[in-house]
Amino acid sequence: MKKRRLIPVVLLRNGWLVQSIQFSRYLNLGNPVWTVRRLSEWASDELIYLDITSDDQYDLRREDLGAPNRRTFLEIIGDVSKVTFMPMTVGGKIRTLDDIQVRLSLGADKISINTMAFDDPTFIGRAAAQFGSQCIVVSIDYKEVGGAPRVMVQGGRRDTGLDPVAWARTVEERGAGEILLNSIDRDGMKSGYDIDTIARVCEAVRIPVIAQGGVGRWEHFEEALSRTSVDAVAAANIFQHTDQSVYYAKQHLMEAHHNVREPGLISL
C-alpha cells in the first residue's frame, strides 16, 4: 500500500538555512547543507528545498569554517545533492525551462514553481510537456485577506486575487503533478495546520497535495492525516529544533497507526 509522506522542508535565504515566521521574520540557523545530511541520516521520505532569497546575495560571511562558503544557489544545490539520499524537490526563483533543466541535472527530482505559474499561464504546460507532469510541483502560498484565503505570489508580497481551491484546480488542468499548499498566516506559528483549506483543496483536485504551515507538535501532523485526504505532510522549522526529529516524528505517527513509513537510520 502506498504510504503517506512526512516531508521536511529546508528554507534557504541569502546562503543561510533559516526559520521562517509568517513569511516576514527570519532566524538564521546556519549551514544550508549539513542539515540535509542529518535529514538523510534520518531516512526522510523526501526533501523540499526552497530558495527564498529575494536577491542574489549568498554569503555566510566567513571563510574559516569546515564547509566552503558558497556564493551561488547552484553551487549550494550541488553540495546538497551529494548528501541527499531521498527524492528532492527544489524550488525558488524558477523563471525558465532552462532553470528547471539545470536543477534537474544537479540532482533535483521535482521542481516547484510558484510566481511563474501565475505570471505566465503557459509555463506549467510547457514545463510538464518537456519534463513530465510528475516533475512539476506548483507551490501555492495563501493568506487571509478580508476574511477569505487568497493566493499570494512573490514570497507572499503580491495578491493574485485568487482563491486557493480555484487556483489548485487551474494548475491541475494546466499539468501540475503535485501541489504544495502553504498557509502564510500559520507559517512558524506552531498552532497547527489550516485543516479546513487543506481538506477543501484535496477534495478539489486529483493530484497529490502536500500540506505545509503551522506545525508545532507531532500531533499536528496527525490532525492533517486523520482529517484530510492529504498525501503528504510537510514542515520546516520544527525539524530543526530537536535531534533525530524526523525519526521521532515517524515513530510517533507509526505508533498512532498512520499509514507512514517506519522510522529508519542511515549512516553517511
Add this chain to the structure above:
Amino acid sequence: MSADARVCVLDYGSGNVKSVANLLEYLRVEHVVSNSESAIGDATHLVLPGVGAFGAAMQMIRHNIPLPAVDAAVHVEHKPFLGICVGMQVLAESGDEFGVHEGLGWIPGSVRRFRDHGLPVPHMGWNEVSATNAPGLLGEHRTLDFYFLHSFLFEAANPANVAAVTTYGETFPSIIRRDNVVGVQFHPEKSQKAGMLLLENFLRL
C-alpha cells in the same frame, strides 16, 4: 561482489544521472557517467536512469546514446543492464504518452497511463514492491518499500518477465527482467536502504 563491478551510467540528457552516480559513490562502486562506446565496452554493468516523458526520452536516447554499442553489450556480451523509471519504460515495444512512440523492444510489452481508480496520479511516494520469486533482486526480502514517481506503467506481454509487482489502484510490474536486462519502475537511487540493497544485488549479476 561490487568490488569488481565497473558501472557505466548512460546519460541521454534528461536523466537523474547525478543521484545514481552519488549512490554508486556512496557504495564505493567504480563508475563513470558516459555515452562513449569505449566506456560502454569497458563496463561490466550498464545503468540507464530516466525521468520525463516516454516519447521525449526515446528521441533523446536515439540522439545521444550509441544504441548499436549498447545493444551489443547487452545482447551479445550479456552485460547486466538496469533501466530506471522511464529507463525501464523504454524497454517496451511502444508507449502512448503524448502520442504513440516506439521503444527499444527489449522486453515485450507496452507502456500506458494508469487507469482511473480515483487515486491521485502521478503515483508518487513510497510503496511496496513484492517479489514474484525469491531470492531475486530484493535478496531474502519478499517485500520492500521503494520510491515511485510516475504516471505511466509497463504492461508486460509475458508474465515470466515480471519479477516484482506493486499495487496502486491496479497491480503492475515494478521490476521486469529478461535474462540480463532489468527494469525497475521505482527509483532505487532515491530509496535509501532498499535502493542500496537492490543495486548491490544488481551488481552481483
Add this chain to the structure above:
Amino acid sequence: MQYCRRCVYPILAVNLHMDAEGICSACRVAEQFDHLTDEFWDARKRVFEETIAKIMKKGRGDYDCLIPVSGGKDSYYQTHKMVIEYGLKPLLVTYHGNNYLPEGDYNRDRMRQLFDADHLVFGPSVAVLKKLNRLCFRKMGDMNWHAHCGIVSYPIIVAVKFQIPLIIWGETSWDISGMYAPNDLVEFSARVRHEHDLRGFEWYDMLNDPQEPLTEKDLSWAKYPSDEEIIRVGVRGLYIGNFFRWDPNRQTAMIRERYGWKAAETPFERTYRCISNLDDRYENGVHDLLKFVKFGYGRASDHASKDIRTDYMTREQGIDMVRRYDHVVSKDLAHWLEYVDMSEADFWKTADRFRDKRVWRIEDGQWVKENIWGGASAYGPVRL
C-alpha cells in the same frame, strides 16, 4: 560595517541577522524572552517536570541525569537546580582542556563537596592537546577548538556509556545570535554541535597532518555517538534556560553567597566581566583575540551586548567597553606561545591570514578597520 542599533554587535557576529529597522536577531529574541510572563514560566516549569520524568524513565538507574560542568557559574546553577530543587542524583562530567585558571580549579574541585554528586573529570593527553592547539590555530584560527569539541562530545559519550538518558545543559547559548525563539523549545543537537561549536570540523579532519600527527586513538573523546546509540539509550539534552527564567547576574550572586563560588581574582584584560570562563584562561584571552583579528570584535562586545539586552548597561556604556577592551592583546598570549612552543612572529603570521576582508583593509602596512563609535583606526602592523 553595519552595527546593531540597539546592542553593539556587527553584522558579522555568528549567525546574526539584521532586520529592516537595523535591530539584530539576538536583540529581537531577547525582546521575546523579556516579554515572557510569570504564567509562561510556570507552564514551562510543568513542561520541564513532565519531560524529565519521561526521559529518566528510560534510564538504567545509576544516575538520574548527567550534567556537563566546567565548574563555572552556570555549572553551579544547573547543579544546584537539579540537586537541591529537584532532589536528583546527577553524574557531573567535566572536560578538562588543561587551561584552567587557579580559581577555576578551586570552583571545579569543590563541586562534589558542595553537592551530593559524583564527578568525572576527563582530560585528553597533554601532548595531543598541544598538537590540537597548534593545528587548529593554523587550520581555522582557533586554538581552543579542542575545548569546544570536548565539552559537547565527551559528556554525551559518557551518557551513552553509562546509559544516562537525561543531560542537563544551561544557557540557551544560541540567544547570542538569535537563532531560535522561546517557543522553539530547542534541545541539544548534533547539527548545532557540528556547525557552531565545532565550526564544521570533526575529529577526522584532524588526522594525517604532517606537522601535528594525530591518530584516531588520540581523538576517541571527540567522536560523537551515532544516532543509533543515542536513540537506544534515549539521550536528550535539555537547556535549563528554556524552562526557567535565565538571569546570570542574579544566579551568580546566589552561588557566591551560598557556595562561596570564586570569581577571577585578576581582572581579564579583554573584557570587564570577571565571572566568565574561568575554566579556560585563553577563552577571554588569546582565543578571543583571534575573533577580533578575524572579525573585528571581541568578548567585550559579546558581554556588553548581553548586558545591554538585560538593561544592565546602556549602548553608550557598551560602546565604551568595546573601545577599551576589544582590541587588547592580552598577556596570556605569551603564556600560550610558551605552552605550544611557538614564536610571536609565527603567531602573527598565521593569525593575519584570517583577517576577514569584509572588516579589514591595509593602509601603510597597518590593519585598519571602521569603529562602532565612528571613523577608522589602525590596529597593528601587517605581519603576513
